[in-house]
Amino acid sequence: MARIDVTVDGVRYTDEVEPRTLLVHYLRERLGKVGTPIGCDTSSCGACTVHLDGISVKSCTVLAVQADGGQITTIEGLAPNGELHRMQQAFHDNHALQCGYCTPGMIMAAVDLLRTNPDPTNQEIRDGLEGNLCRCTGYQNIVRAVRAAAATPTGVTG
Amino acid sequence: MIPAPFDYLRPATRAEAIAALRDRGEDAKVLAGGQSLIPLLRLRLAAPTALVDISRIEGLRGVHRAGDTLVIGAATSHDEVLRHPLVTEHCPLLAQAVGTVADPAVRHRGTLGGALAHADPAGDLPAVAVALEAQLVLAGPAGERTVPAGEFFVDYLETVLQQDELLTEIRVPVPGTGWGTHYEKFHRVAQAWAIVGVAALIRRDGDTITDARIGLTNMGPTPVRARAVEQALLGTSVHNGGIAAAAEYAAEGTAPTGDLAAQPDYRRHLARVLTRRAVERAAGTRGTAEPVTAG
Ligand SMILES: Cc1cc2nc3c(=O)[nH]c(=O)nc-3n(C[C@H](O)[C@H](O)[C@H](O)COP(=O)(O)OP(=O)(O)OC[C@H]3O[C@@H](n4cnc5c(N)ncnc54)[C@H](O)[C@@H]3O)c2cc1C
Numbered sequence: 030m031a032r033i034d035v036t037v038d039g040v041r042y043t044d045e046v047e048p049r050t051l052l053v054h055y056l057r058e059r060l061g062k063v064g065t066p067i068g069c070d071t072s073s074c075g076a077c078t079v080h081l082d083g084i085s086v087k088s089c090t091v092l093a094v095q096a097d098g099g100q101i102t103t104i105e106g107l108a109p110n111g112e113l114h115r116m117q118q119a120f121h122d123n124h125a126l127q128c129g130y131c132t133p134g135m136i137m138a139a140v141d142l143l144r145t146n147p148d149p150t151n152q153e154i155r156d157g158l159e160g161n162l163c164r165c166t167g168y169q170n171i172v173r174a175v176r177a178a179a180a181t182p183t184g185v186t187g
Numbered sequence: 188m189i190p191a192p193f194d195y196l197r198p199a200t201r202a203e204a205i206a207a208l209r210d211r212g213e214d215a216k217v218l219a220g221g222q223s224l225i226p227l228l229r230l231r232l233a234a235p236t237a238l239v240d241i242s243r244i245e246g247l248r249g250v251h252r253a254g255d256t257l258v259i260g261a262a263t264s265h266d267e268v269l270r271h272p273l274v275t276e277h278c279p280l281l282a283q284a285v286g287t288v289a290d291p292a293v294r295h296r297g298t299l300g301g302a303l304a305h306a307d308p309a310g311d312l313p314a315v316a317v318a319l320e321a322q323l324v325l326a327g328p329a330g331e332r333t334v335p336a337g338e339f340f341v342d343y344l345e346t347v348l349q350q351d352e353l354l355t356e357i358r359v360p361v362p363g364t365g366w367g368t369h370y371e372k373f374h375r376v377a378q379a380w381a382i383v384g385v386a387a388l389i390r391r392d393g394d395t396i397t398d399a400r401i402g403l404t405n406m407g408p409t410p411v412r413a414r415a416v417e418q419a420l421l422g423t424s425v426h427n428g429g430i431a432a433a434a435e436y437a438a439e440g441t442a443p444t445g446d447l448a449a450q451p452d453y454r455r456h457l458a459r460v461l462t463r464r465a466v467e468r469a470a471g472t473r474g475t476a477e478p479v480t481a482g
């Protein structure tokens with residue numbers, strides 16, 4: 030077992046984990062953060078995307094021990110004050126989801142995209158989200174939502 | 188799936204990492220970004236009994252310039268490499284090729300050293316390192332040695348790295364004036380691996396090509412230089428079809444495999460077409476002197 034010290038969605042945890050524990054399993058099974066789903070076995074779908082020290086990672090492809098000392102934000106901690114983050118609101122307003130399975134990862138990746146590129150073009154949005162697969166929407170409304178979020182001032186809803 | 192159990196070691200220095208690799212022997216593996224290794228562990232295609240995490244070792248990350256050489260720490264992430272001003276200014280080929288690797292989240296974790304040490308024939312960066320004539324610095328119990336990228340790759344997923352050696356630095360010579368570069372990657376969908384890729388560095392003096400270096404991705408178990416094309420390009424005009432004629436040699440001496448994405452003959456065809464495009468783009472003629480749809 031290995032000891033890890035992580036902050037997840039603003040709460041600090043010290044835990045003993047097996048080194049082989051994937052971060053996504055730690056989040057879901059130890060902390061009950063089931064807002065982050067697992068969509069594949071090949072690191073390709075992006076459903077499990079969270080932020081580790083402020084940048085997007087696929088939590089199925091990070092070991093919990095690698096996150097030791099880190100700050101993790103999941104979809105559950107994106108809007109701590111109970112309101113929706115501007116990206117969540119934009120996905121809602123633009124019908125950017127159908128079944129919703131890809132949505133947590135899609136939103137975390139989209140928030141990270143705006144961190145590095147606050148006003149992306151449609152093509153830049155498609156490139157920025159290329160690691161996130163959606164089987165339902167055809168992506169059109171996802172791209173619209175990210176554009177809408179980019180046009181929303183920060184600080185209003187996160 | 189969940190990986191088989193292993194011990195996790197996080198050394199603070201290179202010496203500790205090398206000692207750990209030596210002590211644990213054959214079943215120990217280096218863990219850098221984990222973007223190739225963790226998927227293998229999850230599918231239980233690899234089951235090392237110890238992982239030596241090098242990601243927090245002082246001095247293995249970052250980019251600096253030493254004279255005419257760009258020195259990139261092996262544990263520098265793809266994302267840091269492609270955004271680094273020294274890389275974008277002095278080695279745009281590397282920045283461009285790294286930008287085609289995987290997707291942003293994978294690029295945040297995956298490292299340049301990991302991509303080279305992993306030696307996947309479909310990986311984009313081995314052929315780029317070979318075309319750039321990069322020098323790779325390896326550190327082991329007996330000290331350091333430097334290996335040219337062209338001699339680093341031995342076979343499918345195999346390099347000259349010994350079990351107790353670390354790749355520590357990638358040293359890229361900064362090209363002089365007159366060079367243009369391009370990485371041309373062919374893949375079916377976004378975020379997919381290259382079916383074939385071509386890295387081209389072309390030096391022009393006026394309309395004449397005076398030097399050429401071409402590396403091929405996925406045209407055999409290791410990255411290869413397209414030497415016959417390089418030879419044929421020397422002294423050729425960038426106009427009048429000389430590039431297209433030279434590119435016909437692109438598949439010479441290659442040994443591509445067949446898989447779900449492509450048969451060997453199709454890969455040879457792609458190598459010729461993509462080499463022509465890569466050279467034209469590197470030489471700055473594509474899209475102006477010739478129709479883009481022709482090949
Ligand atoms: C969904 C997905 C898509 C991808 N698409 C592409 C793509 O299009 N093109 C592409 O080129 N790559 C692609 N990759 C692979 C990616 O580039 C990896 O980041 C890279 O191959 C491995 O780097 P890493 O730091 O994650 O290495 P790790 O996974 O940590 O290690 C890989 C191997 O290298 C060894 N190793 C790592 N660092 C060192 C070192 N410094 N010294 C000695 N040995 C070392 C490890 O022991 C292991 O055997 C993709 C990966 C994923 C998950």
Ligand code: FES
Nearest residue numbers: 068069074075089
């Ligand atoms: S679950 Fe598919 S990328 Fe992580």
Ligand code: FES
Nearest residue numbers: 127129163164165
């Ligand atoms: S909304 Fe169903 S997978 Fe994207």
